[in-house]
Amino acid sequence: xxAVTLExxxxxxxxxxxxxxxxxxxxxxxxPAVRQRVQQVIEETGYHPNVAARTLAMQRSWMLGLVxxxxxxxxxxxxxxxxxxxxxxQACNRYHYTLALFLxxxxxxxxxxxxxxxxxxxxxxxxxxxxxxxxxxxDRLADSNIPSVIAGRPxxxxxxxxxxxxxxxxxxxxxxxxxxxGHRRIGIISGMLLSTVSLDRLQGYQEALAENGIPLDxxxxxxxxxxxxxxxxxxxxxxxxxPQAVFAASDIMAVGxxxxxxxxxxxxxxxxxxxxxxxLPIASYSDPTLTTIHQPISEFGFKAxxxxxxxxxxxxxxxxxxxxxxxxxxxxxxxxxxxxxxxxNHENARDQxxxxxxx
Amino acid sequence: xxAVTLExxxxxxxxxxxxxxxxxxxxxxxxPAVRQRVQQVIEETGYHPNVAARTLAMQRSWMLGLVxxxxxxxxxxxxxxxxxxxxxxQACNRYHYTLALFLxxxxxxxxxxxxxxxxxxxxxxxxxxxxxxxxxxxDRLADSNIPSVIAGRPxxxxxxxxxxxxxxxxxxxxxxxxxxxGHRRIGIISGMLLSTVSLDRLQGYQEALAENGIPLDxxxxxxxxxxxxxxxxxxxxxxxxxPQAVFAASDIMAVGxxxxxxxxxxxxxxxxxxxxxxxLPIASYSDPTLTTIHQPISEFGFKAxxxxxxxxxxxxxxxxxxxxxxxxxxxxxxxxxxxxxxxxNHENARDQxxxxxxx
DNA sequence: GTGAAAGCGCTAACAG
DNA sequence: CTGTTAGCGCTTTCAC
Numbered sequence: 001x002x003a004v005t006l007e008x009x010x011x012x013x014x015x016x017x018x019x020x021x022x023x024x025x026x027x028x029x030x031x032p033a034v035r036q037r038v039q040q041v042i043e044e045t046g047y048h049p050n051v052a053a054r055t056l057a058m059q060r061s062w063m064l065g066l067v068x069x070x071x072x073x074x075x076x077x078x079x080x081x082x083x084x085x086x087x088x089x090q091a092c093n094r095y096h097y098t099l100a101l102f103l104x105x106x107x108x109x110x111x112x113x114x115x116x117x118x119x120x121x122x123x124x125x126x127x128x129x130x131x132x133x134x135x136x137x138x139d140r141l142a143d144s145n146i147p148s149v150i151a152g153r154p155x156x157x158x159x160x161x162x163x164x165x166x167x168x169x170x171x172x173x174x175x176x177x178x179x180x181x182g183h184r185r186i187g188i189i190s191g192m193l194l195s196t197v198s199l200d201r202l203q204g205y206q207e208a209l210a211e212n213g214i215p216l217d218x219x220x221x222x223x224x225x226x227x228x229x230x231x232x233x234x235x236x237x238x239x240x241x242x243p244q245a246v247f248a249a250s251d252i253m254a255v256g257x258x259x260x261x262x263x264x265x266x267x268x269x270x271x272x273x274x275x276x277x278x279x280l281p282i283a284s285y286s287d288p289t290l291t292t293i294h295q296p297i298s299e300f301g302f303k304a305x306x307x308x309x310x311x312x313x314x315x316x317x318x319x320x321x322x323x324x325x326x327x328x329x330x331x332x333x334x335x336x337x338x339x340x341x342x343x344x345n346h347e348n349a350r351d352q353x354x355x356x357x358x359x
Numbered sequence: 360x361x362a363v364t365l366e367x368x369x370x371x372x373x374x375x376x377x378x379x380x381x382x383x384x385x386x387x388x389x390x391p392a393v394r395q396r397v398q399q400v401i402e403e404t405g406y407h408p409n410v411a412a413r414t415l416a417m418q419r420s421w422m423l424g425l426v427x428x429x430x431x432x433x434x435x436x437x438x439x440x441x442x443x444x445x446x447x448x449q450a451c452n453r454y455h456y457t458l459a460l461f462l463x464x465x466x467x468x469x470x471x472x473x474x475x476x477x478x479x480x481x482x483x484x485x486x487x488x489x490x491x492x493x494x495x496x497x498d499r500l501a502d503s504n505i506p507s508v509i510a511g512r513p514x515x516x517x518x519x520x521x522x523x524x525x526x527x528x529x530x531x532x533x534x535x536x537x538x539x540x541g542h543r544r545i546g547i548i549s550g551m552l553l554s555t556v557s558l559d560r561l562q563g564y565q566e567a568l569a570e571n572g573i574p575l576d577x578x579x580x581x582x583x584x585x586x587x588x589x590x591x592x593x594x595x596x597x598x599x600x601x602p603q604a605v606f607a608a609s610d611i612m613a614v615g616x617x618x619x620x621x622x623x624x625x626x627x628x629x630x631x632x633x634x635x636x637x638x639l640p641i642a643s644y645s646d647p648t649l650t651t652i653h654q655p656i657s658e659f660g661f662k663a664x665x666x667x668x669x670x671x672x673x674x675x676x677x678x679x680x681x682x683x684x685x686x687x688x689x690x691x692x693x694x695x696x697x698x699x700x701x702x703x704n705h706e707n708a709r710d711q712x713x714x715x716x717x718x
Numbered sequence: 719g720t721g722a723a724a725g726c727g728c729t730a731a732c733a734g
Numbered sequence: 735c736t737g738t739t740a741g742c743g744c745t746t747t748c749a750c
Binding site: 381 | 719722725726727
Binding site for chain 2: 003048049050051052053054055056061063066075076077079081082083085086089090093098099100101102103104105106108109112115116118119120121122227228229232256259262263281282285287
């Protein structure tokens with residue numbers, strides 16, 4: 001069946017192309033009877049308008065691009081990204097946009113990405129995952145007039161639009177919690193220090209210590225890479241300096257850290273208290289269950305798309321900076337439950353959500 | 360800067376639109392000097408052809424769709440999918456296709472998906488992740504003449520093109536390995552039995568037992584759901600029936616099973632031998648390291664795209680059934696290394712790859 | 719080698 | 735309310 005076109009529908013319904021177009025786009029000024037007739041023909045033929053033609057005529061593709069730079073190599077290791085993608089996809093479905101995924105895995109991909117996404121007629125807007133220092137793609141995007149939103153604060157803001165969670169406050173909250181539990185030798189397993197997320201969480205850690213008069217010990221700061229193994233390796237280095245507690249900048253790294261602790265013959269939280277970040281499902285399943293910072297990953301992606309669409313429709317204007325809040329979820333790895341006399345049953349542990357009082 | 364068009368380039372280079380088009384598409388029959396001049400203008404203006412216009416004229420969008428049905432709810436829990444997506448994205452980059460991602464998370468999404476992906480002028484071909492029984496999308500796709508490839512054998516083949524791994528042989532290999540190690544009470548934690556993957560792996564398990572004269576014990580067959588928690592829960596049920604060994608249909612479930620075993624005060628592999636499936640990174644990191652079936656996930660995605668493109672270009676014709684092989688990777692969870700006197704060092708355990716001799 | 723002209727299938731003024 | 739008429743920006747015969 002050679003593709004049926006709007007012209008065919010017009011002929012079959014005995015009206016002009018304009019009228020069919022009006023019916024298609026739900027415009028007024030069409031006689032009910034005519035509308036009815038046209039709709040029936042459309043139904044019968046299973047006709048769907050040609051996207052390319054419509055895009056060309058309207059100068060609007062109803063397509064959004066999601067760019068994952070190569071520097072985000074843990075796209076495949078960290079469940080964070082599937083969840084983020086889910087939120088983004090849900091929003092796209094919701095607002096009738098199609099999502100194009102640009103996963104850059106080689107240097108070549110990265111070099112070719114700009115011509116690909118800046119081609120006219122392809123994307124109405126671009127969502128880009130904030131990567132490491134020096135993603136010049138972000139600068140290019142800012143220079144162009146393509147609507148875009150960066151997921152995660154970029155290093156150089158330069159009028160860019162971004163959405164982020166308040167990582168400083170979140171990390172501070174996590175570390176304050178450990179301090180309140182009586183710990184002073186608190187280590188941190190950060191993410192790669194070439195990203196703003198990692199730097200912000202490290203800063204929150206430092207601020208919490210400072211505000212509580214705890215001197216900074218460089219030995220207790222170890223750089224991880226957001227992978228399970230990275231957390232494991234970082235913890236092994238930390239162990240040499242006898243931390244009483246550790247704040248890991250992601251749940252996945254916390255799991256790796258817990259493994260290293262166990263391997264050293266120590267136990268969580270008895271010997272070392274542990275707090276993670278993300279609140280992925282694994283936080284509830286790991287042994288012991290993980291006290292962690294809950295961040296609304298999927299909602300984050302959803303909101304990013306909403307911002308982008310508002311930008312496209314000129315309902316809002318750059319620069320937009322949207323920050324989302326987080327929560328501390330207390331489970332067993334921090335030891336708070338033991339202190340409070342709550343029985344430690346890691347199957348049914350009731351999650352206790354505490355929102356920090358100050359800051 | 361109002362978008363520069365091919366017409367502008369033509370004017371600036373003082374040639375016709377046809378000539379610019381020829382240069383753009385690397386066609387012959389253009390005087391070298393002219394080609395040079397045109398290319399320079401293109402360079403200077405940073406011109407990129409309008410995708411929608413080109414798609415409309417060529418009736419080819421250079422865009423592929425990846426559809427993840429709602430039934431594949433563990434898209435977010437199982438690292439399998441990010442890796443698959445990576446392979447698909449790499450192939451798309453390689454062959455200059457753009458990838459559109461359709462992640463269906465609600466019933467509504469699922470109902471609206473057909474009109475969305477069958478719209479003319481949007482996709483040149485469709486890749487669909489095989490889901491549970493009754494994905495009528497697959498039937499519709501087969502009826503239409505849109506080139507498509509299903510990742511994973513569908514329940515009703517009906518002339519559809521699909522790519523799969525040899526799950527029966529793989530599972531058989533895993534279970535045979537356990538049998539060779541002397542086990543007879545071997546349990547299986549399968550995936551959801553509404554999918555061909557799970558059914559095939561279960562069949563491989565049954566065939567291995569049958570060929571070795573081991574009677575089937577229904578109590579040793581437990582259905583999981585490809586999540587860590589599912590593996591944990593399934594193992595807890597299995598424990599009541601004292602299995603000597605367990606074959607888990609995914610690494611993630613194997614990790615959950617190991618946790619249940621540990622919680623019961625038993626040890627892997629001393630008390631219960633364990634074999635997984637997938638060979639995800641976690642298989643090398645878990646404690647003990649996981650003996651598992653290696654399947655080439657990323658290559659699988661890559662090949663799926665290649666098949667799809669060949670179909671689009673009519674280099675091959677439906678129905679196409681492409682099956683990939685797997686390998687058994689022996690690590691520590693099966694106990695083979697202890698038997699062979701190989702020191703069990705779960706940090707540096709050298710992976711031993713064994714390809715089964717028969718079948 | 720190169721250009722003129724006719725589409726690709728749709729939207730959007732502008733008349734009526 | 736409806737049809738006519740121009741495009742949207744590119745490819746592709748077909749002449750020359």
